[in-house]
Amino acid sequence: MICINTIDNQIAHSMRKEIRNLKMLKISKPGANRLDLELSGVLDAEAMRAALDELLEKSEGITHGKMLYRILDFEMPTMGALAVEFQQMPKLFSLIGKFDKCAVLSDTAWLRTAADIEGALIPSLEVKSFSLSAAKAAEDWLNDSMEEEEENFPV
Numbered sequence: 001m002i003c004i005n006t007i008d009n010q011i012a013h014s015m016r017k018e019i020r021n022l023k024m025l026k027i028s029k030p031g032a033n034r035l036d037l038e039l040s041g042v043l044d045a046e047a048m049r050a051a052l053d054e055l056l057e058k059s060e061g062i063t064h065g066k067m068l069y070r071i072l073d074f075e076m077p078t079m080g081a082l083a084v085e086f087q088q089m090p091k092l093f094s095l096i097g098k099f100d101k102c103a104v105l106s107d108t109a110w111l112r113t114a115a116d117i118e119g120a121l122i123p124s125l126e127v128k129s130f131s132l133s134a135a136k137a138a139e140d141w142l143n144d145s146m147e148e149e150e151e152n153f154p155v
Contacts, residue, residue, distance in 0.1 A: 006018075029058045032146040033065040035099075045080030050087045054148040056095070063101040066142045069115075070132070071106040096125055103138035104129045 024047050026038040035058055043051065058063070085092070102125060104115035112129035119127025130138040 019106050024026045024148070027051065027054050027058055030047055034067070035062070035065065036068045037057065038072060045084050048080075048082075048084040048126045049096050052085065052092070056088075056091055058097050059098055062098045067099050067102040067143060068138060069102060069104045070135075071104065071108065072132070081147075087127055096122055101125070101142055103142050105138055107134060109133045 024039065024041045024043050028036045030036055035055070037055075051125075102115075102119070104112065104127060106112055106129065112131070115127050115129040119125060126136075128141055130141075
């Protein structure tokens with residue numbers, strides 16, 4: 001019986017360790033002025049701290065950046081995670097000036113609405129939301145050149 005409990009405890013410990021190692025917020029830098037973020041699941045304080053540190057690090061040197069933010073499975077962050085985010089707020093505000101455009105992909109309507117409202121509140125950052133199935137449209141919008149916009153300008 002003791003042997004089984006010991007094995008169960010070792011398995012449980014190993015599983016908890018693996019779960020902690022899973023990234024709920026993945027951040028990649030596919031180009032010099034581009035960041036891609038992917039959120040899935042709930043963020044706790046430790047995961048939020050690591051994600052924000054990585055976001056700040058990968059944003060260094062970016063000017064006129066573009067961001068693609070996929071929200072696959074949203075769950076409210078823990079209170080600890082929100083506290084970490086609040087502590088990092090001054091640094092996060094400095095990121096806004098590094099990016100010109102942010103495409104938010106989510107199948108949750110209220111998240112897309114929140115993203116559009118956020119874009120309206122931050123005049124220097126153009127934010128547009130898309131459903132997850134509209135990833136190509138989001139990429140096209142992010143990569144839209146000024147020349148194409150000028151072609152559609154009424155004369």
